[in-house]
Amino acid sequence: MKILKKITILLFISALIFNSCSSNDDNPELVIEEEVITTVTVTLTPEAGGTDIVLESVDLDGDGPDAPVVSVSGNLDANTTYNGSIVLLNETESPAENITEEIEELDEEHQFFYSTTSGIATFEYNDTDANGNPIGLDFLLTTSTSAASGTITIILRHLPNKDGENVSDGDITNAGGETDVSVTFSVSVQ
Amino acid sequence: MKYYALLIACVIYNLANAQECTSKLSGKVNDFHDGSNIIGAILHIKELDIYTTTDLDGGFVFQNLCDGKITVTISHVGCDTKELDVVIKGDTQFKINLEHHIEQLNEVTVNGHLVGKQSKTSQETLLKTKDLELFSSGSLGDVLKKVSGVSSLNTGSTIVKPVINGLHSSRVIVMTNGVRLQDQEWGVEHAPNIDINASGSISVIKGSGALAYGGDAIGGVVVLNSSPTILKDSLYGKTIVSGQTNGRGFSLSSSLYKTYATGWYINGQATTKYYGDFKAADYSLTNTGLKSNGFSIHTGYKSFEKGFNIYYSYLNNEIAILESSHIGNAEDLINAINTQQPLVIDDFSYNIGFPKQDVTHQLIKADFYKRFKKFGKLKVQYDFQNNQRYEYDLRIGEDRFKPAIDLTLKTHSIKTDLKLDSNIGNTYEIGLSGSSQNNFANPDTGVRRLIPDYDKYDFGVFLLSDFTLNKNVFLDFGVRYDFNKYDAKKFYKISRWEELGYDADFSNLIIDEQSTQYLTNPIFEYHNISASAGVAYNLNTNSKLIANYSLSSRAPNPSELFSDGLHHSAARIELGDLRISQEKSNRVSASYIYNTSVLNLSFETFYNHIDNYILIEPTDTEQTIRGEFLVWEYKQTNASLFGVDLDVHYQYNKHWFASNKSSIVKGHDISKDRPLIDMPSFKTVNALSYSNKKWWHFNSELQSELVLAQNEYPNNNFEVYIPTTDEFELLDISTPPPTYHLLHFNSDITLNISQKTNLNIGLRITNILNTSYREYLNRLRYFADDLGRNIMLQLKLNY
Numbered sequence: 001m002k003i004l005k006k007i008t009i010l011l012f013i014s015a016l017i018f019n020s021c022s023s024n025d026d027n028p029e030l031v032i033e034e035e036v037i038t039t040v041t042v043t044l045t046p047e048a049g050g051t052d053i054v055l056e057s058v059d060l061d062g063d064g065p066d067a068p069v070v071s072v073s074g075n076l077d078a079n080t081t082y083n084g085s086i087v088l089l090n091e092t093e094s095p096a097e098n099i100t101e102e103i104e105e106l107d108e109e110h111q112f113f114y115s116t117t118s119g120i121a122t123f124e125y126n127d128t129d130a131n132g133n134p135i136g137l138d139f140l141l142t143t144s145t146s147a148a149s150g151t152i153t154i155i156l157r158h159l160p161n162k163d164g165e166n167v168s169d170g171d172i173t174n175a176g177g178e179t180d181v182s183v184t185f186s187v188s189v190q
Numbered sequence: 191m192k193y194y195a196l197l198i199a200c201v202i203y204n205l206a207n208a209q210e211c212t213s214k215l216s217g218k219v220n221d222f223h224d225g226s227n228i229i230g231a232i233l234h235i236k237e238l239d240i241y242t243t244t245d246l247d248g249g250f251v252f253q254n255l256c257d258g259k260i261t262v263t264i265s266h267v268g269c270d271t272k273e274l275d276v277v278i279k280g281d282t283q284f285k286i287n288l289e290h291h292i293e294q295l296n297e298v299t300v301n302g303h304l305v306g307k308q309s310k311t312s313q314e315t316l317l318k319t320k321d322l323e324l325f326s327s328g329s330l331g332d333v334l335k336k337v338s339g340v341s342s343l344n345t346g347s348t349i350v351k352p353v354i355n356g357l358h359s360s361r362v363i364v365m366t367n368g369v370r371l372q373d374q375e376w377g378v379e380h381a382p383n384i385d386i387n388a389s390g391s392i393s394v395i396k397g398s399g400a401l402a403y404g405g406d407a408i409g410g411v412v413v414l415n416s417s418p419t420i421l422k423d424s425l426y427g428k429t430i431v432s433g434q435t436n437g438r439g440f441s442l443s444s445s446l447y448k449t450y451a452t453g454w455y456i457n458g459q460a461t462t463k464y465y466g467d468f469k470a471a472d473y474s475l476t477n478t479g480l481k482s483n484g485f486s487i488h489t490g491y492k493s494f495e496k497g498f499n500i501y502y503s504y505l506n507n508e509i510a511i512l513e514s515s516h517i518g519n520a521e522d523l524i525n526a527i528n529t530q531q532p533l534v535i536d537d538f539s540y541n542i543g544f545p546k547q548d549v550t551h552q553l554i555k556a557d558f559y560k561r562f563k564k565f566g567k568l569k570v571q572y573d574f575q576n577n578q579r580y581e582y583d584l585r586i587g588e589d590r591f592k593p594a595i596d597l598t599l600k601t602h603s604i605k606t607d608l609k610l611d612s613n614i615g616n617t618y619e620i621g622l623s624g625s626s627q628n629n630f631a632n633p634d635t636g637v638r639r640l641i642p643d644y645d646k647y648d649f650g651v652f653l654l655s656d657f658t659l660n661k662n663v664f665l666d667f668g669v670r671y672d673f674n675k676y677d678a679k680k681f682y683k684i685s686r687w688e689e690l691g692y693d694a695d696f697s698n699l700i701i702d703e704q705s706t707q708y709l710t711n712p713i714f715e716y717h718n719i720s721a722s723a724g725v726a727y728n729l730n731t732n733s734k735l736i737a738n739y740s741l742s743s744r745a746p747n748p749s750e751l752f753s754d755g756l757h758h759s760a761a762r763i764e765l766g767d768l769r770i771s772q773e774k775s776n777r778v779s780a781s782y783i784y785n786t787s788v789l790n791l792s793f794e795t796f797y798n799h800i801d802n803y804i805l806i807e808p809t810d811t812e813q814t815i816r817g818e819f820l821v822w823e824y825k826q827t828n829a830s831l832f833g834v835d836l837d838v839h840y841q842y843n844k845h846w847f848a849s850n851k852s853s854i855v856k857g858h859d860i861s862k863d864r865p866l867i868d869m870p871s872f873k874t875v876n877a878l879s880y881s882n883k884k885w886w887h888f889n890s891e892l893q894s895e896l897v898l899a900q901n902e903y904p905n906n907n908f909e910v911y912i913p914t915t916d917e918f919e920l921l922d923i924s925t926p927p928p929t930y931h932l933l934h935f936n937s938d939i940t941l942n943i944s945q946k947t948n949l950n951i952g953l954r955i956t957n958i959l960n961t962s963y964r965e966y967l968n969r970l971r972y973f974a975d976d977l978g979r980n981i982m983l984q985l986k987l988n989y
Contacts, residue, residue, distance in 0.1 A: 028643045028679050030704045034589055034636035037815055059815040061706065063756040063763060065689040067813040092705065102587060109586045117916035153913040155817075157518070158586050161534065172914075173525075176533040178584050178758070179518020182817030184913035 036062050037099055039089040040183050042154065044082035044141060053082070055152065057183040060091060068183065075188045076121070076143050083126070084139040086112065086154070088181070103137060103156075110180075111160045112136025113172040118150030120189045123170060133162040134170070149188045156181035215276065216251040217284030219244050219264060222494070225564050228288050231266040264288060287563060310656070311666050311724020311738045312399035313339075313781055313794045313835075317392040319417065323986060324936070324952070326430045327441035327463065330364075330384040330392075334412065337394045338851040339794065339835035341870035344968040345379040347468055347977050348480045348509050349547070352382070353967065355396055355796060356831050356855040356869050357409030360747040365403055366414040367488075367501050369555050369573045372601040372627060374641075376747035379969065382412075383505050383551035383577065385484040387430070387443035387461045390417030396835075397777045397796065398720060398742035401652050401668040402607070402621055405720030406744035408775040408800065416501075417447070419455045419492055424448075426946075428988045436980035437479065438538065439465030453493040460485035466540035467510075470975035471962040476536045477513040477543045482506065496560040506550045510542040515973045516584050516758050519817030520910045523761045523972065524921050532974045544590070545758075548580040566610035566617075575601045583758050589636060594758070596632035597641060601625055615658035623650045629748065640755050640764075641748050642680035649673045662728040672718040674745040680752055681707045686765075696768060712752075716745035716772055736781040743774040750804050750824045760969070762820045763812055770826060774801045790839040796832070803829035805859075807867060808906045808923070818910055820921070828860040831869075847879040856902065864904050871900035871926065871966055890937040900926040900966045927971055930963035932956070938984075950986040955979070 042055040053076060059068035076082070088099035103110045107129040113136070114123040121143045125134030136156075160177035161167060167175045219228045227248030234241050235252065237260050244250045257278050264272045264286055276284060315337045325333035331342040331350025343351040343358050351358050364371040364382050366389070373383045386392070393413040400411045427446035433439070445459035463482040468475045484505035490498050514532035517523060526533065557571035581595035607621030627646040631639040652670035659665060684706055687693060702709035724738035753766035779796035803826065810821045833855035840848045852874040857866030879891040903926055909918040938952035960979040964971040 027702065027709060028631070028639075028681070029633040030681060030707065030709075031633045031638050032636060033638060035585065040815060057815055061683050061685040063812075063814050063816070063819070064683040064685040065812060066685045068815050106587050115914040117914075151913055151916060155914075159584050174533070176514065178516055179522055179816055181815055182519055182521065182913070183815060 036090045037088050038091040041087045044084050047081045055185040072185050075190045078143050078189050079145045080143050082141040084141045086137050107135045109159055113155045115153045116150055118148045120144050120148045120150040133168050143189045147190050151184050152187050153184045211256040213255045213278050214281040218248045219286045219288055222287040234263045236261040311726050311736050313396040315394045319390050322386050326443055327432045330382050330386050338837045339853040346970050349381045354410035355833050356857050361409035363404050363407040363411045372575050373551050373577045376749040385461050385505050388459050388486045389414040391415050397740055399722045399738050399740045401670040401722055405670040405672045405718055405742050408742050422451050430986045432984035434980055434982035437465035437468045453491050456489040458487045467538050469978050471960045471978035473535045476534050477510045479510045479542050481508040498558040501555040503553045509547045511545045512970050515970050516545045517761050519819055521912055527972045544582045544584050546582050550578045552576045564612045568608045570606045572604045594637045596635050598630045601627040617656055619654040621652045638755050642678050642752050644678035647675045664726040666724050668722040670720045674716045676714045678712050680710050683707055718743040732786050733784040738779050740777050743772045745772050746770040762822050765823045767824050773803050788841050792837040794835040798831040800829045802826040831857045849877045851875045865902035867904050872898040886939040888939050893934040895932045899929045926966040927964035933958040947989045952984040954982045
């Protein structure tokens with residue numbers, strides 16, 4: 001049967017094609033992840049002088065299954081104003097990459113938002129971008145007059161609508177954008 | 191097998207020298223397939239304008255001819271008319287093989303694919319050119335919704351995936367021009383890369399009965415056919431241009447065909463589409479425009495006995511995705527759902543910003559076929575497809591213009607099939623196919639690969655047969671074996687690898703360790719058996735019953751096996767599972783079809799039981815530095831789907847028509863005893879039409895589309911802790927949107943400009959009442975309403 005013969009030839013050719021197309025055995029490159037934030041460090045320095053309080057959240061596997069490790073170095077004093085500053089690191093790289101610098105460079109495209117529960121503190125932005133809108137890497141935190149326990153949540157959005165209603169006052173409702181960081185610390189005011 | 195030269199006359203010369211004009215031309219006319227005598231064929235000598243017919247033995251004779259060259263045409267009812275040049279020199283004998291299966295041939299042409307109509311016992315619906323032209327500016331998914339039982343899974347209004355009887359993505363095979371589309375169809379937000387303007391007709395075959403295309407079409411097969419080539423000297427074409435208010439854009443498609451009576455043909459087609467932001471009833475959908483450019487070239491030679499085709503197509507789609515749909519964590523998703531309006535609403539713009547998709551699909555195909563007398567038809571095909579997919583997220587700085595996903599999928603396929611049709615009423619078909627696929631995920635994105643680099647090899651072999659027992663009973667059977675092999679190289683975060691328990695089950699796959707990740711080399715093989723059996727029974731001249739059983743199995747796709755990471759557009763972490771095995775479907779279907787000149791009715795029902803059905807469902811939440819995310823995991827369960835599709839067309843008189851299309855499908859997760867996720871809800875479309883040929887072929891139709899709320903859905907809602915308020919809030923990702931009702935209007939007239947040129951002018955209004963609605967199967971339903979009113983004017987010029 002000539003047809004069978006032809007099919008055989010065809011299969012042979014196809015086998016050749018497949019062999020010639022099969023990819024080489026090179027291993028794929030590891031992706032160097034950009035824009036990864038593993039570590040958020042918030043340093044609160046009392047305006048009147050005293051010990052710094054450090055709030056830290058570390059998530060070395062990024063969107064992996066391990067939850068971030070959160071630590072708070074101590075309690076805040078009541079009725080006190082702190083100078084706050086935020087440092088973001090990518091510790092998957094060695095040495096660690098300082099993401100804060102990238103945010104400073106692209107400050108018009110970033111904004112931090114702060115919130116608390118139990119009214120333990122109020123916040124005020126202490127930096128601005130070229131358009132006069134807040135960024136939030138530096139801020140002032142004023143604790144409540146009476147002792148209380150609650151949480152402080154810090155959210156970073158990229159590409160927010162900074163001109164949205166009340167956004168420059170620190171209200172996240174109309175900010176839009178995508179969330180880069182959302183960390184919560186349990187804090188006591190004494 | 192000796193008669194290799196096809197459809198030719200074998201001329202034997204009589205050596206005796208004859209005098210002028212006393213020569214005799216005699217011979218026989220036989221059927222090409224089975225060699226039987228053809229009785230009553232008419233032979234005509236053009237030069238002399240004399241006729242004769244064949245006798246009971248198929249013989250004929252012309253007396254008193256002059257020596258020299260003459261042209262004889264041979265025609266017979268149900269046959270291709272043949273024209274032959276014959277040299278008369280003395281008494282000349284002549285044997286003609288006539289193709290007597292023209293009716294079957296016509297079916298092949300109408301269905302246009304390599305193996306003829308596969309689905310005499312499957313539930314198949316054919317959409318003709320006129321139906322497609324109406325959707326010239328739309329997508330494949332839009333036009334397929336005309337078929338009762340077909341719905342769509344949307345990401346916005348421009349990314350539309352067909353859903354057949356509740357199943358989609360890897361469960362639906364899309365065949366274009368005989369080529370199985372390989373365009374990363376596993377992704378729910380990956381629409382088929384098809385320009386419907388390149389097709390002449392589309393067949394939708396529900397279920398997996400059409401085994402020639404693959405054994406894994408648990409949902410069904412969509413077969414796109416090019417326009418049939420007419421074997422005559424001709425130059426023709428058409429241009430369709432449409433403009434519409436919603437999206438303030440246009441679509442332009444043009445095609446040109448050149449055909450020759452000798453069988454050669456060439457045609458080309460090009461389409462361009464340009465739309466800006468679409469609009470919901472009440473607001474602009476910022477960043478939802480579309481730019482699409484495509485063309486195709488088709489050439490070849492076609493005769494009954496042999497032919498070849500070469501086809502190339504190019505399609506690029508740049509699709510903007512609703513800006514507000516890219517958010518962050520679960521809290522952001524709750525806010526987006528509760529806001530009930532997109533967060534970003536800007537003025538109309540043609541700009542395609544971020545996020546967006548930019549996908550280019552190229553396809554090249556060459557095929558060759560040859561028929562052998564008293565035997566059958568052999569076809570060989572090679573095709574290559576290159577699919578380049580870029581997806582852009584909302585990124586900043588230097589990464590802004592860098593894609594977050596950059597995948598190149600290359601597929602080579604070769605296939606051959608042999609159809610044995612020499613026995614009238616009984617055909618056999620054997621086919622072999624093989625393909626080799628390579629996926630490359632570019633690491634330069636700076637984002638961990640969602641889908642890894644892999645090579646995939648497929649091999650398939652099938653055998654089909656059909657039997658026409660008598661004029662009322664037709665049977666068909668098929669069996670198919672498929673082999674699939676993956677050879678992937680994938681990085682896993684060590685924490686994830688351990689969390690999924692892979693360290694216990696798959697530690698042999700690890701080939702390297704870099705930083706905090708393992709490089710693994712999963713090699714998986716799957717053997718699949720599928721089968722089909724069906725019967726078509728004519729109850730009387732007007733009605734018939736069709737029943738079909740099909741078994742099919744589908745190997746998991748790359749997404750189901752390997753997905754691993756954060757999906758920004760869905761605010762969720764998606765995890766595949768290396769342990770996932772094939773899913774196996776047993777589907778039975780039955781149809782009742784009734785056709786008279788007044789009433790056309792089709793009632794289709796099916797039951798599909800799927801073992802190890804693969805689905806993705808939310809299982810947990812995970813805390814990251816970006817906040818809390820839902821984790822969606824691929825899992826397997828046993829499922830059943832049951833559905834009914836109804837299609838009724840009633841002609842009241844020669845002007846008025848009424849029609850109804852309704853469909854319902856019930857999906858059940860047997861293992862968990864609860865409804866399946868993402869099942870289309872009940873839909874019914876009623877239409878009233880008026881036509882009048884005297885008014886420039888005026889047609890008009892008022893359509894009412896009613897889609898009920900899906901009340902059977904699994905509750906996957908989660909309580910999510912909201913740190914800013916220190917409270918738990920419900921993340922309602924399950925509740926389907928409410929019932930909606932839309933009205934549409936269609937109308938067109940046709941003006942004859944010259945004998946060969948006509949102009950069709952169409953007006954189409956969708957969502958006339960500008961109703962606000964959301965569709966359960968639109969992935970952006972959490973963020974924004976579906977499209978508002980659209981008025982479209984379409985001009986079609988045939989020349």
